[in-house]
Amino acid sequence: MAARSPKTSIFTTMRLGIWAKVVKLSLCAVFRNKAPHPPKGNLNLPSFKPPLGGWGLFLLATFTGVFLLNYLDSPTEKPVAATERVKQQFSHDLAKFRDLIETRFLPLAEHSTSSDSLKTAFLACRRAYKKLEPFAEYYFPATTRLVNGPPLPEIEAEDNRISEPGGLQVIEELLFPTFDPNRRSDLIREIKKLRRELLRYADFGNDTALTDAHVFDALRLQIFRIITLGISGFDTPRCQTALPEAAASLGGLSTYVSFYSTNTPGFRRLIQLLENSETHLNRASDFNTFDRFQFITTVANPLTTHMLAFQQQRNIQPFNELRALRTDAKTLFDTNAFNPDFYAPTVAMRTNPAKVLLGKKLFSDPILSVGNNSASGGKRSCASCHQPANAFTDGLPKNATLSGRGFVRRNTPTLLNAALQNAQFYDLRAQTLENQASEVIQNVDEMHGSLEYAARTLQQNSRYRAWFKKAFPILRDSIEPFHIQNALAAYERSLVRLNSRFDRAMREQFHGTGKPLLSAEERLGFNLFMGKAKCGTCHFLPLFNGTVPPVFTQTESEVIGVPVRPNRRQIDPDPGRYALFRLDPLKYSFKTPTVRNAAQTSPYMHNGAYQTLEEVLEFYNQGGGRGLGIVLENQTLPAEKLDLTTSEKSALLAFLKTLSDAK
Structure with missing residues (x-):
């Protein structure tokens, strides 16, 4: 009403x-x-x-x-539209947030000697921000990074620019675990910076063309954000208030949904689900023991499903636009929730079945390693290193060069789900799969081929000409290099595998016998992955790679301090992204890969240093390179030990094996 x-x-x-x-x-x-x-x-x-x-x-x-x-x-004025009420509510919550900073938090920072009082005021500010988060993230992503972004420098590598972080997470590091009075000036400065950034949100009411579809889009994305980032402690690594903050956010969502109230069972059910979700999180007694598996399957998934249904009942259709996460996905675990064509460089380069079939043939054809002056040409195809039988890896720390005199620079990564990231290679140097194919084919050590030569040769083959014509109906007279690149990329985009035993369990499917698909130990492993072990703060649910949810447009790299060999106090000399961009935070920085199918893709890390998953888990348990004693000031992985018990490491290993879906 x-x-x-x-x-x-x-x-x-x-x-x-x-x-x-x-x-x-x-x-x-x-x-x-x-x-x-x-x-x-x-x-x-x-x-x-x-x-x-x-x-x-x-x-x-x-x-x-x-x-x-x-x-x-009969009102003398028209009833206030739901979208206007949304704007008014956002403005109200923003004013409350700013007032908390101005009248409570900042004065305490300037004068108080009580660490507890400062922490209490800070946590009140965090909860107030969570009411703003759905629309702040949706409409002001750049500003929001300075309000609640990671406490790490923002690196714009192509522009050779580093921006200092700011906001709530930076302030959190100044207050937790204890406040150092000697850093009071730093605290005051950061609070004032935060206060200035909030002024940018004030434009929401006047300058935002808000529609009902935008509102529901933002609300559903917020629930996905809570599932993937909120309950993992992604933005609360020290204060550990992830669960009550997620509850506060859901309470805010209830307010926004109430502006669309109808006297229908659908609306009442949606409000009930929101309230149940909030209650479920508020009742959680401990971050480390919280059952995230139960919360997602029995509370959050029904919530996102029903919110979409209610939206459609109100005739508010999801946006009809291409996204990585489809706009009509009921949950993050739908069988067809992700669309790899989102990462294709142009509309013309999106996938069709004929392209996939052509790309599969080219993938195994050594003709791509033949060049004009290549004496060793024709010996290697893409499948020589990315072997389908080995989850598209080769099982080696590093493969041999084409000449056989040495090794290639890095370990061969799996191509399964490689399409669901916005940059390729360990150093993220290729933005698309098309560029990735070109670099590998023309690399002297890997294939030493020539796309131009391959195109001319394939043009002479009548079968290939027919396959190319079918894949590219607007093909004119000749096969071009970009046709080869796009066909290979289309095949790789077909290698999305998101139907593991874990995925089916998240859809609440069961064995034919009626038994749960995951054992109690495997469920514990998932909860550890998303909680105490902190794996889920870098390997994001549900893709388990570094592509950041819920919009999945950015793929992250991390500095974790991989040694030359296990347990050695010597960093691997490969500089990672620093070789491309001479920015100090990028030294030894590498893409966060997927851990899906990890049981079939050993050895691990960019240098293949670890042969087993047990070794990998222990590396993280020790706190990465710094935990091993390597001096590495720019390590982004927390250096504190995780203190995982033997049984917890066993549970994590059991969970990782449920992500196998290589076939």
Whole structure:
């Protein structure tokens, strides 16, 4: 129901008063009683004889009252649209957030000696921000990075620029685990920076073209954000308040949804699910023991499913646009939730079945390693290193060069789900699979081929000409290098595998016997992955790679300090992204790969240093390179030990094996 304006509320009060007086006078007439307070003037009420009689006057007053109610009940102003109420609510929450900073947090930072008081005020600010987060992230992503972004420098490598971080996570590091009074000036400076950034949000009400579809889009993305980042502690690594903050966010969502209230079972069910989700999180007693598997499968997935259904019942259709996560995905674990064509460079380069078939043939054809002057050409295809039988890896720390005199620079990564990231190679140097194919084919050590030569050769083959023509209907006279690149990329985009035993369990499917698909140990492993072990803060659910949810447009790299060999206090000399961009934070920085199918893709890390998953888990348990004793100031992986027990490491290993889906 639309809210009434203050003016309408005044009229409502007036009309009720008028009607009450008329009815009261008419009742006096009915029972031939004197009015308790005779009106002033010439009217002498006791001798007044109504022409219609007492009952007639009563009926007349009643009909008049009904008329007045209907007339005055029609607002003098149009009902406030739901989108306008959304803007008003955002402005209200923003004002509350700013007031907390201005009147409570900043004064304490300037004068208080109580660490507990500072922490309490800070946590109140964090909860206030969570009410803003759905639309702040949706409409102001650049500003939001300085309000609640990671406490790491923002690197714009192509522009050779490093920007200092700011916001709540930076402040968190100043307060937790303890506040150092010697850093009071730093704390005050960061709070004032945060206060300035919030001014940018003030444009939301005036400058935002908000529609109902935008509102529901932002709300559903927020629930996905809670599932993937919120409950993992991604933005609360030190204060560990992820669960109550997620509850606060869901409470805010309930307010926004209420602006679309209808007297229907669908609306009541949606509100009930939101309230149940909030309650479930508020009742959680401990971050490390929280059952995230249960929360996602029994609470969050039904919530996102029902919110989409309610939206469609209101005839508010999801946006019809290409995204990595499809706009009509009911949950993050739908069988077809992700669209790899989102990462294709142009519309013309999106996938079709003929391209996939052609790309599969080219993938195994050594003709791509033949060049004009290549004496060793024709010996290697893409499948020589990315072997389908080995989850598209080769099982080697590093493969041999094409000449056989040495090794290639890095370990061969799996191509399974490689399409679901916005950059390729360990150093992220190729933005598309098309560019990745070109670099490998023309690399002297890997294939030493020539796309131009391959195109001319394939042009002479009648079968290939027919396959290319079918794959590219607008193909003119000749096969071009970009046709080869796009066909290979189309095949790789077909290698999305998101139907592992874990995925089916998240859809609440069961064995044919009716038994759960995951054991208690495997469920514990997932909960550790997303909680105490902190794996899920880099290998993001549900892709388990470094592509950041819920919009999946950015793929991250990390500095974890991989040694030359296990347990050695010597960093591997490969500089990673620093070789391309001479920015100090990028030294030894490498793409966060997927851990899906990890049980089939050993050895591990960019240098193949670790042969087993047990070794990998222990590396992280020790705190990465710095935990091993390597001096590495720019390590982005927390250096604190995880203190995982033997049984917890066993559970993590069991969980990782549920992600196998190589076939």
